[in-house]
Each structure stands twice: as C-alpha cells, then as structure tokens.
Amino acid sequence: MSPREEFPTKGLEGAPSNDIGWHFGTLVPNARGSIVCKLCGKVVKGGITRFKEHIAHKTGNVAPCPNVTGVIRESMMNVLKESNTKKIDKKRRKDEFLSQLTEEEDEHEGFIDEVSAIRQATRESIQSQHEWHRREEFRRSTGGWDNI
Ligand SMILES: [Zn+2]
16 A cells, blocks of 8 residues: 555545645644644744655654554655655756757867857968058058179
C-alpha cells in the first residue's frame, strides 16, 4: 500500500489541498503556513513541506515529532524523498536548459572575437595610413627619397 492510500486526505476537513501532510496536521486559522500537528500539538511554521519534515523526522529545518510512530515516519520520509526526486528532475532539466543557453553565449563570444579582430585590423590599417602620411610628409619636406 502506498503512503497516499494508507493516509487518505480526501474529504479531510480544513485541508487546503490533498497533500498527505494534512492527514497529520491542521492549518492554523489566520496564520499563513502554520500547521498544528495532530499527533503532538506542536505548531510548525513554514508550510506543509516543513510540516512533513516534522513528521518524517527529517532534521535540519524543524524539530522532529515526538509522537509519530515508526511506520508513519518512514512513510512520510518516502513521500518527501519522492517529491525531492521530482525536484531534482526539474533542476536537471533546468541545468540542461541553462547549459544550452551557455552554448549559445559561446557562439556570441565568437562573434565578439570577430568584431574585435575587425577592429584590430582597422586600427592597424589606420596606423599604416598614418605611417604612409608621415612618410609622404617627410618626402615632401625633403623633396623626395632621391635627395636622401
Ligand atoms: Zn508532531
């Protein structure tokens, strides 16, 4: 039996969604994201996922529920892991998407290289023109290379 079948939330009074967490907690009225644990009476702030961590004894964000049984705790941990896997999938897709973007950016950089190469060439040609002018002036002022 999957945890969802084991702890049904359908038709549960006051549950804002069919999230399995509502089987064990009740939303505190007028306190957004605060949930009262039906097992120990503790108020968990931070939303239903945080509350499920309280039930699952997933440490880090919230104090573990002292009254939860081992079976429920493990089931809830599985639910959390399951939703974590989904998140990782989402993240992986995002990473792939981002790496595609980066590849496009690389092409863009190539374009910039080209532009700067053209700029460099232009600068060199301006310099050689300048050089030519300088020689030309020198030639005129000295009356030609022949007189050197
Ligand atoms: Zn509790």
